[in-house]
Amino acid sequence: MKTRLAHLLQQAISSLQTQGELPAELSPNIQIEHTRDASHGDYACNLAMMLAKPAKKNPRLIAQAIIDNLxxxxxxxxxxxxxxxxxxxxxxxxxxHAIINSIFQQGERFGTSNVGQGKKVQVEFVSANPTGPLHVGHGRGAAYGATISNLLSATGYQVHREYYVNDAGRQMDILGTSVWLRYLEACGETLTFPSNGYKGSYVHDIAAALKQAHADKFLQTTALVFHDICDDEPAGGDKEQHIDALISRAKELLGNDHYRIIFDAALNSILADIRDDLKGFGVEYDNWFSERSLMDNGAIDKAINKLKASGHMYQKDGAWWFKSTEFGDEKDRVVIRDNGQTTYFASDIAYHLHTLDRGFDIIDVWGSDHHGYVPRVKAALLAMGADPERLKVLLVQFAVLYKNGEKMQMSTRSGQFVTLRELREEIGADAARYFYVMRKSEQHMDFDLDLATSQSNENPLFYVQYAHARVCSVMRQLSEKGLSYQREDGLANLAKLTETHEINLIDSLNRYPEKLQQAAQNYEPHQLSHYLRELATQFHSYYNSQKFIIEDDQPLMQARLTLINACKQVLSNGLNLLGVEAPESM
RNA sequence: GCGCUUGUAGCUCAUCUGGAUAGAGCAUCGGCCUUCUAAGCCGAGGGUAACAGGUUCGAGUCCUGUCAAGCGCACCA
Structure with missing residues (x-):
């Protein structure tokens, strides 16, 4: 309807221009919106006010002229x-009313569109370091990324979901070494665990599995392992230097092959856990992309050479720097360290270049603590001759957890966190998914665990699901009474739906497709959850005011049943996109 | 100190990218189950949109400044 009105208005403008009433060179952007107040009609347009200035005329006069030429x-x-x-x-x-017919014709595809025109887009999200289980902070990124992917897919984009696995680098070495030390303990050695190591219980589990599979193959004495290692922080030393020394010692004593076995055991175990966890959260990927593969297949060298060729690299203090300040970054960034190792930034540049080369536009979902990272990545793309507009970074503010009214501090390293798995077990994946995307992603979010776990009606998901279940319940009642639903009769009698609740409900149904587009284009799933709540409100209100099963008026009954089934379809479609169940009963 | 983000009802959040009288939920108060699930419905109260300026027909929305909160400012990832 909006496009239809826009078309009519465009025709009116054109004819006014031929009449010389309006300057010919104007090509106004026609905006049509739903009204908030029913007394303002169904749709409103601000066109006349937009034209007032360039046309140098009173907006109300222009409006009248437009109407006369409509x-x-x-x-x-x-x-x-x-x-x-x-x-x-x-x-x-x-x-x-015509919308109801389309809803049934298109079924679960109702609301989808092709505004994306099949454009390839990669959504990279979560990508937490595989150094421990996902915690509730990652949950928001997971829910958001997955829902964004669904929305884009529903609006005609060809979506590729990817998890970038940081399977290289110092953090992973710390993990591998932590596992090894726990393994030594399991073998009976006594040692002081490094303050900067990973202390979670899962590290013990991996170590135990390692011992199960390899017995004491990797055993070394504590005396040898800690010989001449600089002091840890509690002993008055530097914790970073301490852990780095232990990493070197591990590599030295174990040798490359054995070190790799332990490292990979840790990596694979945690990755398997993350994969399983996300699956239980309804989040699945098309690809798990290994950072290490970028090193192995030369992608990093390729990217660095491209940067060097662009003339935006220079050497200083033995390291290679990228002159990102030339592209608006705060300072230049190291790409190759003085020890010859490439930085994480180098991997990331290569990863983005590689993805663009694969033909994807990129959407990165990052925790907002990484926001300072955006300018340098865009700078690198620009320097390599790529269009930085092809990269969109969506920042997700981590949720702050409250339990018993107190803020919970979390840190992966110390092993103190509420895991995503625990959250799912407590409140269910559905509630968690819905809760996470109810708010704008960059908005700080308070996640009150007591509230979420109480399963109270505070959680609006129940409200929306209940509307869906109620329709199903009505249909069950219908057949229990020996009556049947005849959709064709209903569609033929839609003209009987003239009651206020019915008009409102149908109006809401009409808005679904554009709402979906809007949510997708703005990467704002919360628009969809808000819409679903409104639709559910319309339905509940209707339910309380009118009976659907009216045996003495078959045409009206069929029409109403048709309406509520259409409503059920849209609720189900919307919930589906949010990755949430649409239950038949509650 | 510099940069990014945020500031809307007691609380949690919307406000369709600048539109008409700023809306929902929760909480509070008052009503509605012999009738398709009361996880529901109907109604009431609750606001200087942090603050001060500016831009224009019109500003919660854009610009400037102030204040407050969060995050970031590595040859870590």
Whole structure:
């Protein structure tokens, strides 16, 4: 309907331009919006006010001129000027009924569109370091990334979901060494665990499995392992130097092959856990991309050479620096360290270049603590001759957990965190998924565990699901009474739906497709969850005011059943996109 | 100190990218189950949109400044 009105308005403008009433060079951006107040009709347009200045005329006069030149349309019952120059359109409610037919024709595809035109886009999200289980902070990124992917897919993009696995680098070495030390303990050695090591219980588990599989193959004495190692922080030393020394010692004593076995055991175990965890959260990937593979297949060298060739690299203090300040970054960044190792930044540049080369536009979902990282990645893309506009970084503010009214501190290293798995077990994946995307992603979010676990009606997910379940319940009641639902009869009798609740409900159904597009284009799943809540409200209100099973008026009954089934379909479609169950009963 | 983000009802959040009288939920108060699930419905109260300026027909929305909160400012990832 919006596009139809826009088309009519465009025609009106054109004819006014030929008449010389409006300057010919104007090509106004026609904006049409739903009205908030029913007394303003169904749709409103601010066109006349937009034209007032360039046309140098009173907006209300322009509005009148536009209306006079508007081609006739049988579904428009009234057009009027309001306020400072709004053009308000009143639509014949019966014309809105057509949406119900489309809902049944398109079924679970209703609402989808092709605005993306099959464009390839990669959504990279979560990508937490595989150094421990996912915690509730990652949960928000997971829910958000997965839902964004669903929304883009529903609006015609070809979506590729990817998890970038940081399987290289110092953090992973710390993990591997932590596992080894726990393994030594399991073998009976006594040692002081490094303050900077990973202390979670899962490290013990991996170590135990390692001992199970390899017995004491990797055993070394504590005396040998800690010989000449600089002091840890509690002993007055530097914890970073201490752990780095232990890593070197591990590599030295174990040798490359054995070190790799332990390292990979840790990596694979944790990755398997993360994969399983996300699956239970309804999040699945098309690809798990290994950072190490970038090193092995030369992608990093390729990217670095490209940067060097661009003339934006220089050497200083034995390291290679990328001159990102030339592209608006705060400072230049090291790409190759003085010890010859490439930095994480180098991997990331290579990863982004590689993804663009694969033909994808990129959407990265990052924790907002990484926001300072965005300019340098864009700078690198620009320097390598790529279009930085092809990279969109969406920042997700980590949720702050509250339990017993107290803020919970979390840290992966210390092993003190609420895991995503625990959250799922407590409140269920559905509630967690819905809760996470209810708010704008960059908004700080308080996650009150007591509230979420109480399963109270505070959680709006129940409200939406209940609407769906209620329709199912009505249908069950219907068959228990020996009656049947005849959709064709219902569709033929939609004209009987003239009651206020019915008109409102149908109006809401009409808005779903554009709402979906809007949510997708703005990467804002919360728009969809808000819409679903409104739709559920319309339905519950209708449910309480009218009976659907009315045996003495078959045509009206069939029409109403048709309406609520259409409503059920849209609720189900929307919940589905949010990765949430649409239950038949509750 | 510099940069990014945020500031809307007691609480948690919307406000369709600048539109008409700023809306929901929770909490509070008052009503509705012999009738398709009361996890529901109907109604009431609750606001200087942090603060101060500016831009224009019009600003919660854009610009400037102030204040407050979060995050970031590595040859870590």
């Amino acid at each position: 081609p006739a349309d049988s579904d428009i019952t009234k057009v009027e000027i309001a306020g400072p120059g709004f053009i308000n359109f009143f639509i014949n409610p019966l014309s809105q």
